[in-house]
């Protein structure tokens with residue numbers, strides 16, 4: 025197994041459901057001998073969406089007054105010690121489509137983590153719900169539309185729709201095919217997310233022990249289609265960095281014969297326009 029020395033999916037206290045500040049994660053990463061770490065807390069939402077969802081995360085004001093300045097300060101502090109990236113994990117919503125290119129100028133990359141899905145009547149459902157095939161299709165279409173914007177570098181836990189819809193049936197496979205193809209077409213890394221390994225596992229009909237995500241059957245399909253893969257911790261505590269779940273995720277990729285990346289390739293830093 026390759027040495028584990030990077031993580032591009034890290035949360036901090038600002039989202040109110042993670043513990044620790046940027047420096048806590050970076051110090052621990054350096055201690056572990058990591059070469060790269062990306063901080064990627066949950067994106068702030070616009071008011072009209074936020075009021076319809078039950079979610080904890082930083083506000084728009086905190087993004088400007090705390091998150092961005094803290095990242096800049098930390099990059100300065102840790103220069104030469106580790107490669108530190110600033111990112112966010114963002115849902116894609118039509119009403120926010122102007123914001124993604126703007127954030128991409130302030131950050132190094134964006135992760136797509138689609139936890140909420142829009143319905144035609146303006147309401148939303150959660151990706152953790154048990155849902156109809158029609159709603160699974162909304163997940164596939166929303167993710168594909170988001171990736172087609174070209175703003176996202178990583179698709180977080182692409183298989184999360186299986187969480188409470190665990191049957192690996194024709195609908196599940198159709199969704200998987202669509203989003204794998206969208207990742208390949210847009211040069212987006214598919215993320216094997218170690219956080220799912222920290223949750224309950226179960227036995228599939230073939231008698232294999234599987235996690236709700238990363239889900240074995242899904243990742244077999246990823247391997248056969250040849251998408252780019254990255255393995256991330258999705259840590260919400262410092263202890264999650266390089267824990268047993270991380271090791272298990274790497275072992276799972278190796279056992280499946282997945283050729284994963286340990287570095288993300290980013291476009292050369294073009295001048296960031298700050299005053300837009």
Ligand SMILES: [Zn+2]
Pocket residue numbers: 035039041066260
């Ligand atoms: Zn979170």
Ligand SMILES: [Zn+2]
Pocket residue numbers: 033035113137180258
């Ligand atoms: Zn996350």
